[in-house]
Amino acid sequence: MNKTVNPNELTSDDDNGPLYVAQKKVYPQSISGTFRRIKWGLMALCLGVYYFLPFVRWNRGLGAPSQAVLIDLPNSRFYFFFIELWPQEVYYFTGLLIVAAIALFLMNSVGGRIWCGYLCPQTVWTDLFYAVERLVEGDRRERMKKDKSSDPMKLERISEIVLKHSIWLLIAWWTGGAWVLYFNDAPTLVKELVTFQAPMIAYIWIGILTATTYVLAGFMREQVCTYMCPWPRIQAALTDEWALNVTYRYDRGEKRTSVKKAAELRAQGEHVGDCVDCYQCVAVCPTGIDIRNGPQMECIQCGLCIDACDNVMTKIGRPKRLIGYDNDINIQRRQEGNAPVYRIVRARTVAYSAIIAVIGGFMIYTLATRSLLDINVLHDRNPVAVKLSDGSIRNAYTVRLLNKSGYDRVVAIDANGPANATIHVVGVDSVTPDRPMVVIPRDSTSELRLLVTAPAESNPEKSIPVRFHVTDIGLGEVAAATDNFVAP
Amino acid sequence: MTDHHSDIDAVTGRSTTGHEWDGIKELNTPLPRWWVITFYLTIVWAIGYWIVYPAWPLISSNTTGLLGYSTRASLAVELANLDSVRGEKMVALAAAPLADIEKDPALLALARAKGKTVFGDNCAPCHGSGGAGAKGFPNLNDDDWLWGGTLDQIMQTIQFGARSGHAKAHEGQMLAFGKDGVLKADEIVTVANYVRALSGLSTRKGYDAAKGEKIFTENCVACHGDGGKGNPEMGAPNLTDKIWLYGSDEATLIETISQGRAGVMPAWEGRLDPATIKAMAVYVHSLGGGK
Numbered sequence: 001m002n003k004t005v006n007p008n009e010l011t012s013d014d015d016n017g018p019l020y021v022a023q024k025k026v027y028p029q030s031i032s033g034t035f036r037r038i039k040w041g042l043m044a045l046c047l048g049v050y051y052f053l054p055f056v057r058w059n060r061g062l063g064a065p066s067q068a069v070l071i072d073l074p075n076s077r078f079y080f081f082f083i084e085l086w087p088q089e090v091y092y093f094t095g096l097l098i099v100a101a102i103a104l105f106l107m108n109s110v111g112g113r114i115w116c117g118y119l120c121p122q123t124v125w126t127d128l129f130y131a132v133e134r135l136v137e138g139d140r141r142e143r144m145k146k147d148k149s150s151d152p153m154k155l156e157r158i159s160e161i162v163l164k165h166s167i168w169l170l171i172a173w174w175t176g177g178a179w180v181l182y183f184n185d186a187p188t189l190v191k192e193l194v195t196f197q198a199p200m201i202a203y204i205w206i207g208i209l210t211a212t213t214y215v216l217a218g219f220m221r222e223q224v225c226t227y228m229c230p231w232p233r234i235q236a237a238l239t240d241e242w243a244l245n246v247t248y249r250y251d252r253g254e255k256r257t258s259v260k261k262a263a264e265l266r267a268q269g270e271h272v273g274d275c276v277d278c279y280q281c282v283a284v285c286p287t288g289i290d291i292r293n294g295p296q297m298e299c300i301q302c303g304l305c306i307d308a309c310d311n312v313m314t315k316i317g318r319p320k321r322l323i324g325y326d327n328d329i330n331i332q333r334r335q336e337g338n339a340p341v342y343r344i345v346r347a348r349t350v351a352y353s354a355i356i357a358v359i360g361g362f363m364i365y366t367l368a369t370r371s372l373l374d375i376n377v378l379h380d381r382n383p384v385a386v387k388l389s390d391g392s393i394r395n396a397y398t399v400r401l402l403n404k405s406g407y408d409r410v411v412a413i414d415a416n417g418p419a420n421a422t423i424h425v426v427g428v429d430s431v432t433p434d435r436p437m438v439v440i441p442r443d444s445t446s447e448l449r450l451l452v453t454a455p456a457e458s459n460p461e462k463s464i465p466v467r468f469h470v471t472d473i474g475l476g477e478v479a480a481a482t483d484n485f486v487a488p
Numbered sequence: 489m490t491d492h493h494s495d496i497d498a499v500t501g502r503s504t505t506g507h508e509w510d511g512i513k514e515l516n517t518p519l520p521r522w523w524v525i526t527f528y529l530t531i532v533w534a535i536g537y538w539i540v541y542p543a544w545p546l547i548s549s550n551t552t553g554l555l556g557y558s559t560r561a562s563l564a565v566e567l568a569n570l571d572s573v574r575g576e577k578m579v580a581l582a583a584a585p586l587a588d589i590e591k592d593p594a595l596l597a598l599a600r601a602k603g604k605t606v607f608g609d610n611c612a613p614c615h616g617s618g619g620a621g622a623k624g625f626p627n628l629n630d631d632d633w634l635w636g637g638t639l640d641q642i643m644q645t646i647q648f649g650a651r652s653g654h655a656k657a658h659e660g661q662m663l664a665f666g667k668d669g670v671l672k673a674d675e676i677v678t679v680a681n682y683v684r685a686l687s688g689l690s691t692r693k694g695y696d697a698a699k700g701e702k703i704f705t706e707n708c709v710a711c712h713g714d715g716g717k718g719n720p721e722m723g724a725p726n727l728t729d730k731i732w733l734y735g736s737d738e739a740t741l742i743e744t745i746s747q748g749r750a751g752v753m754p755a756w757e758g759r760l761d762p763a764t765i766k767a768m769a770v771y772v773h774s775l776g777g778g779k
Contacts, residue, residue, distance in 0.1 A: 382618030
């Protein structure tokens with residue numbers, strides 16, 4: 001933490017200040033209020049989804065995975081409720097990431113670091129770990145006292161520390177455990193994990209995520225946000241003067257005085273600020289900063305200082321929200337005696353929303369209308385054309401048929417290109433000449449070698465387009481692809 | 489560096505590094521201690537790498553490291569693993585009757601994949617990477633086969649080769665009718681034109697078809713058969729079709745007839761294992777010209 005150094009403390013001649021500093025341990029005080037309630041709610045929602053989603057079932061028929069959300073790496077499939085994605089559809093994830101990034105920008109231009117303060121896993125788990133710490137070791141003052149105490153540790157203190165770390169490790173272990181469940185059938189894997197039958201890689205990943213959760217939420221905490229995360233820097237470049245941020249309204253707060261003195265001065269008709277310098281906003285801050293110093297990179301804008309200040313203002317009978325979501329424009333307007341203006345709808349937010357709507361809409365459209373039957377055709381490159389003994393011309397193609405549905409399909413293949421051309425699939429003796437039929441097993445692809453032969457009399461041009469159709473005999477579903485027929 | 493006493497930034501109250509650009513001084517922002525410790529740990533970790541992995545170049549070699557790791561050895565292990573993974577499938581391929589492989593999509597895919605790789609490694613220098621061939625090296629995609637185009641015939645040719653020196657190799661060659669003095673120069677020109685006429689190509693002005701037929705019957709029919717339809721037993725090509733191994737123009741034909749032709753296909757038995765040869769036969773057959 002970069003704390004202000006008092007010049008008087010730096011008296012040594014050759015001391016330019018320390019080159020590195022120890023992490024200053026933060027002891028956030030418990031608090032209750034609107035934003036704390038929002039944070040509890042979101043924490044329960046996020047963790048609930050994360051820990052329990054792998055156990056949600058979804059019926060996809062016999063032989064298909066019954067897990068609602070599953071990343072099936074060995075079979076290269078991703079399942080999300082009614083959606084099944086293949087590796088070649090990875091662009092849906094690209095789209096999702098674009099939407100997520102723009103959603104971050106939108107949050108930022110509306111209400112500052114909403115992501116950081118309420119939704120980021122680092123914040124959520126750190127918050128949970130702080131709650132455990134508070135439960136076991138007591139609130140801010142107690143924890144500070146216990147840490148500062150130089151007395152030899154008593155059994156009670158030791159058991160407290162052991163208990164805290166045990167609970168932390170348990171949460172961390174559960175976090176890692178939930179992670180691996182997304183990659184395999186959850187109930188099966190749980191059974192295997194318990195009986196030590198699970199693959200080594202599962203234990204390794206649980207170990208890695210247990211370690212990261214334990215270290216990042218238990219020890220690194222605000223250091224992650226301040227030093228490791230790129231988002232504070234990025235969001236600082238994205239913000240504008242209208243974005244609402246957790247702000248100390250210095251127009252109202254300054255000049256700070258004590259409650260008693262403020263009452264006296266007010267009685268004399270002098271202007272005094274509402275801030276009574278109680279340091280409650282600092283005490284509750286999980287990053288250990290003073291919001292009254294203005295917007296700071298370390299501030300994750302969790303809103304807990306708003307709750308802390310509101311409680312104090314209520315007690316001393318002053319209006320709430322001395323700290324609140326606001327911006328400098330409104331502070332200036334109030335100083336000039338004007339009413340504050342909030343502009344949520346502005347070019348920036350409209351543009352972000354529009355981008356989200358367009359990309360999201362396009363993704364939903366393509367997903368809803370995508371074909372579960374597909375054909376890819378690759379023309380042989382060497383040789384591009386073959387002359388047969390009777391003078392006819394043959395082109396060979398590698399055809400890949402994709403059946404993304406949950407049932408086997410019987411399909412017929414047609415090729416429309418050179419006049420009177422015949423088509424043949426290697427290894428298939430078709431009962432319907434020139435319309436070879438093949439079976440594509442469900443949820444898989446078939447690669448075929450397809451030969452198109454044009455008779456010598458047809459004397460095909462140098463290059464003519466060929467349209468390949470694959471037709472599901474039962475359902476009539478059709479997919480098509482175009483390539484060229486080349487003559488030597 | 490300027491005088492340290494004055495190196496306190498008036499606005500922030502923080503010390504500066506003493507570095508100054510156009511009147512702007514750089515604040516001394518201390519690194520977090522954990523960061524510094526992590527940095528030193530990475531250095532220690534790197535030293536660990538020097539010890540356990542190959543690292544330092546020496547004059548003619550390099551330090552090998554305690555783990556004895558090398559990318560070459562690692563590749564050998566990977567390849568051995570691959571072989572053991574493929575082993576079962578190759579056993580299935582070796583066991584399947586040649587004629588049934590193309591009927592089984594899984595075996596066909598395996599044979600084609602295996603065959604394609606082996607073809608690229610061993611056959612492509614002459615036949616081209618896609619089997620398109622070249623002058624003197626047959627195109628394996630078409631339906632014209634010197635030694636027969638059935639699966640068994642293709643496999644036999646791959647196994648033993650042609651004029652390869654193998655005891656079971658295909659023998660028989662195009663004789664050098666000119667060089668050996670069997671035919672005179674004008675007879676060679678005549679029979680070359682006769683052969684062109686067989687597959688409907690134009691003939692030289694004043695060419696005597698009757699004389700050509702006579703020469704052909706006396707000298708060529710023994711191998712190329714009546715009407716020049718060819719004979720896969722002898723490796724004698726069909727002279728009536730549109731495919732020419734060396735070329736169909738008069739000059740090339742005259743060269744072929746007077747100098748003879750005897751291209752060599754090596755025997756692969758003993759150089760490739762039976763399952764691989766089988767896969768290659770299926771691959772070549774499935775290129776499209778197989779009978």
